Amino acid sequence: MKSIFDKNQDIQEVNIEDSIKTSYLDYSMSVIIGRALPDARDGLKPVHRRILYAMNDLSISSRSPYKKSARIVGDVIGKYHPHGDTAVYDALVRMAQPFSMRIPSVDGQGNFGSIDGDNAAAMRYTEARMTPLSEELLKDLDKDTVDFVANYDDSMVEPDVLPSRVPNLLLNGSSGIAVGMATNIPPHCLDELIDALLLLIDKPEAELEEIMQFIKGPDFPTRGIIFGKKGILDAYRTGRGRIKIRAKVHIEKKGNKDIIIIDELPYQTNKSRLIEQIVGLVKDKQVEGISEIRDESDRDGIRVVIELKKDAMNEIVLNNLYKSTNLEVTFGVILLAIENKEPKVFTLIELLQLFLKHRKTVIIRRTIFELEKAKARAHILEGLKIALDDIDAVIKLIKASADAKEAREGLVSQFGLSEIQANAILDMKLQRLTGLEREKIENELADLMAEIERLSAILKSETLLNDLIKQELQEIKDKFKSPRITEIEDDYDDIDIEDLISNEPMVVTITHRGYIKRVPLKSYEKQNRGGKGKTAITTYDDDFIESFFVSNTHDTLMFVTDRGQLYWLKVYKIPEGSRTAKGKAVVNLIQLQPDEKIMEIIPTTDFSEEKSLAFFTKNGVVKRTNLAEFKNIRSVGVRAITLDENDELVTAKIATKDAKNLFIVTKKGMCIRFDINDTRELGRTARGVTGIRFKESEDEVVGAVTIYNEQEELLTVSEKGIGKRTTAEEYRLQKRGGKGVIAMKLTAKTQDLVGVVIVDENKDLMALGSSGKMIRVDMQTIRKAGRNTSGVKVVSVSGDDIVASIARCPKEEPEELDVLMESEFSNNES
Numbered sequence: 001m002k003s004i005f006d007k008n009q010d011i012q013e014v015n016i017e018d019s020i021k022t023s024y025l026d027y028s029m030s031v032i033i034g035r036a037l038p039d040a041r042d043g044l045k046p047v048h049r050r051i052l053y054a055m056n057d058l059s060i061s062s063r064s065p066y067k068k069s070a071r072i073v074g075d076v077i078g079k080y081h082p083h084g085d086t087a088v089y090d091a092l093v094r095m096a097q098p099f100s101m102r103i104p105s106v107d108g109q110g111n112f113g114s115i116d117g118d119n120a121a122a123m124r125y126t127e128a129r130m131t132p133l134s135e136e137l138l139k140d141l142d143k144d145t146v147d148f149v150a151n152y153d154d155s156m157v158e159p160d161v162l163p164s165r166v167p168n169l170l171l172n173g174s175s176g177i178a179v180g181m182a183t184n185i186p187p188h189c190l191d192e193l194i195d196a197l198l199l200l201i202d203k204p205e206a207e208l209e210e211i212m213q214f215i216k217g218p219d220f221p222t223r224g225i226i227f228g229k230k231g232i233l234d235a236y237r238t239g240r241g242r243i244k245i246r247a248k249v250h251i252e253k254k255g256n257k258d259i260i261i262i263d264e265l266p267y268q269t270n271k272s273r274l275i276e277q278i279v280g281l282v283k284d285k286q287v288e289g290i291s292e293i294r295d296e297s298d299r300d301g302i303r304v305v306i307e308l309k310k311d312a313m314n315e316i317v318l319n320n321l322y323k324s325t326n327l328e329v330t331f332g333v334i335l336l337a338i339e340n341k342e343p344k345v346f347t348l349i350e351l352l353q354l355f356l357k358h359r360k361t362v363i364i365r366r367t368i369f370e371l372e373k374a375k376a377r378a379h380i381l382e383g384l385k386i387a388l389d390d391i392d393a394v395i396k397l398i399k400a401s402a403d404a405k406e407a408r409e410g411l412v413s414q415f416g417l418s419e420i421q422a423n424a425i426l427d428m429k430l431q432r433l434t435g436l437e438r439e440k441i442e443n444e445l446a447d448l449m450a451e452i453e454r455l456s457a458i459l460k461s462e463t464l465l466n467d468l469i470k471q472e473l474q475e476i477k478d479k480f481k482s483p484r485i486t487e488i489e490d491d492y493d494d495i496d497i498e499d500l501i502s503n504e505p506m507v508v509t510i511t512h513r514g515y516i517k518r519v520p521l522k523s524y525e526k527q528n529r530g531g532k533g534k535t536a537i538t539t540y541d542d543d544f545i546e547s548f549f550v551s552n553t554h555d556t557l558m559f560v561t562d563r564g565q566l567y568w569l570k571v572y573k574i575p576e577g578s579r580t581a582k583g584k585a586v587v588n589l590i591q592l593q594p595d596e597k598i599m600e601i602i603p604t605t606d607f608s609e610e611k612s613l614a615f616f617t618k619n620g621v622v623k624r625t626n627l628a629e630f631k632n633i634r635s636v637g638v639r640a641i642t643l644d645e646n647d648e649l650v651t652a653k654i655a656t657k658d659a660k661n662l663f664i665v666t667k668k669g670m671c672i673r674f675d676i677n678d679t680r681e682l683g684r685t686a687r688g689v690t691g692i693r694f695k696e697s698e699d700e701v702v703g704a705v706t707i708y709n710e711q712e713e714l715l716t717v718s719e720k721g722i723g724k725r726t727t728a729e730e731y732r733l734q735k736r737g738g739k740g741v742i743a744m745k746l747t748a749k750t751q752d753l754v755g756v757v758i759v760d761e762n763k764d765l766m767a768l769g770s771s772g773k774m775i776r777v778d779m780q781t782i783r784k785a786g787r788n789t790s791g792v793k794v795v796s797v798s799g800d801d802i803v804a805s806i807a808r809c810p811k812e813e814p815e816e817l818d819v820l821m822e823s824e825f826s827n828n829e830s
Helices: 015-037 046-058 069-079 085-095 131-139 169-170 191-203 230-240 271-283 316-326 348-389 391-400 403-416 419-427 434-462 464-479
Strands: 107-109 126-129 149-150 158-159 174-177 183-187 225-227 241-248 248-254 256-265 292-294 304-308 328-334 336-339 342-345 485-490 505-511 515-520 545-552 554-559 563-572 597-603 610-615 620-624 649-656 661-666 671-677 703-706 712-717 722-727 751-760 762-771 773-778 802-810
Touching: 015 174, 015 563, 046 069, 046 131, 046 158, 046 597, 069 126, 085 107, 126 131, 126 316, 131 464, 131 554, 169 191, 169 722, 191 348, 191 464, 225 545, 225 722, 230 328, 271 292, 271 316, 304 316, 304 554, 336 391, 348 403, 348 419, 348 434, 348 464, 348 722, 391 403, 505 597, 505 773, 545 597, 563 712, 597 722, 610 703, 620 762, 649 703, 661 751, 703 751, 712 762, 712 802, 751 802
Parallel strands: 225 485, 545 802
Antiparallel strands: 107 126, 149 158, 174 183, 183 328, 225 241, 241 328, 248 256, 256 304, 292 304, 336 342, 505 515, 505 545, 554 563, 554 597, 610 620, 610 649, 661 671, 661 703, 712 722, 712 751, 762 773, 762 802
8 A cells, every 4th residue: 555655656746826726717617607697699598598498309399298397307407418407497487477578489378487487386386388480490400500519427428509590599598607607698689680680681781870770679478668778779789788677557547536547567576575665665654645565467567556545646645656666677788608619798789690690600501502412412313313314234234143232343433423423223122113113213313403503603692592591581570570568768858757748737725734735726716806715725734835836847946945945846746635634744845954934935947147046035135146046056055145144035036137136025015116127146155234224113014016118017915815916106215124114005904924935927816825725817907006005905805814825826717716615714614
């Protein structure tokens, strides 16, 4: 027995680092080539190729009876794939799932799983056979079209690649994680792929833009909607890109509630998990407005029903679901495949060209095979023809021969035949001597010579070869006609939800306790002067409507708070409610700080640098800031004005470059009109300057407007509904910072001043009572009066009720006007 220290025994020193590196690289290449990545030519990983080849061996065609999946899996692992049966069966199952494959390559019978993530039944219970598509992948395999390699134990051979008449890699896609790399190729529409291939055959130098006229983008089996072409373009140009996919939904009505119906899911989204996600978000109150969710899907398709609460906006709920659930997913495209036993990231055109190159190789090899076969048959027929032309001499020679060998040698030497021809003559039946059989041989020979000429022409002509590829591609397209099923939106960044919402006037109300809502303007009918009003909102006992205005759904709202902060919100994001609904707490729509109170809501359609935003505080401070400084508002808001201690914002108005004056009114009936240029534009965080000084210590600013023309009329209204129209020129122009002049003569009958608006013949006055009643009045019916007067009754109020706010709204068309309303201003309704 030799010792391990025997000097005669060879000892080899190995660097452990190099050994580990070599072993790891060997393992990596084994995984990359042998398991995880598809071949760029037929689009199959080894396991998929072996499954199809084993089914072909077993003659399980699309027309034959189904065979047990266990039988197929057993053949695959026993002959070709030295791995576990679970891995092979999982691959077989996926090839049969219509929600995983654009066109399945296995026809399964039994439970092959579901889009809910249910597992397939055990392989002993399911059956499978090939589909017509997989037969096209294997077609011409027996004509020496591809190379065969030894299987894992060298006992038999298997194809290195399939002939594949179908661009399967792009058609059904592929995904896999190897060592240090991964592939994620999306499925595509077969019709589009073939049209692009036909273009590439006719125009090999075609650019990507030309190819994308046919291949619009991926086409997923679960349909859905792709948002944006940038990710598609990146993927096709570089081999990597990110594509956003959304579920397809539609909205149904159930009474006064909206119902969101999910019809199609993003690719590879598990429906059950998606529903669980939504339910979890609703329970955690991360998504509000959903009252019920249920799955009504059946064999006819997907139908997930999401019922919303009465005051919920379907657009806002959907946006939250897109953001927080798999209702919207990102598909990371990596066009990585194997070429010449090496992994590589390809562009779209490179993958198409590789498939065409593979098809060209397959057709050339098939043509050579068929040509050799035709020549061999023609050679035999030529020998038979020679024998038939001199049949008597042939028969005499055969009869005189001692054995077959002598007869064969005699035929070769006497008639100049080959051994193959001589054997064919010796094997010929006597019936071939009849006249009809002679004619058949001559016709078959003529047909073969024509076929030989055709096949030879194909090998000599690139044009004929390309025509044959085109013909076969067109046959595939006609046989498997498959139009696009996934929609593509042109530009994700340009898609705005407001494009789906009609732009119509809305009455927006906000209560003292911070409840906000919007109601279509047409819900309020016009009344004559002195009308009693119509309930605009149902409030709590200790709440009342503090502010309201009229704006369109597409407008932007700027919320200015008592702390001088400014927030940004679109009108359509405010929940729409009925006239009597209390609305939604504004703190759920914008990120207010604790105890922060909204003082003014300013609608605007743009943030032009030619406009400014004028702020007016309770203590008489005024400040102007360029509107463009507020166009990029953060969700947490920005500082709009710095306030003195014990001061707060009263209102803010937009002023264009044509504005002449600023006009401020106070609770005690005083006002001041001064040139707008007396207040230069300041930065967002500036304090501002004094606009008006007060005569009385209890006085404060209650309203302000911008004046563009001295002939404009100002409408002032008091708490008891007394109002008047007065031209701006009656209020003499003063310097900023003065004590002003009388705006309205106040009495116990009028009480304090509420506010001021500019009279417009195209607008009506909306007056809002603290009890929740609203009245709409034609401003032209209100009588003009002098500056130092009280005015006339505009709104009837009783008891402790007062006018809380006034605003302007657009006039409605005459046909939209309804009957007079009889309801009165009364005590608050709960």
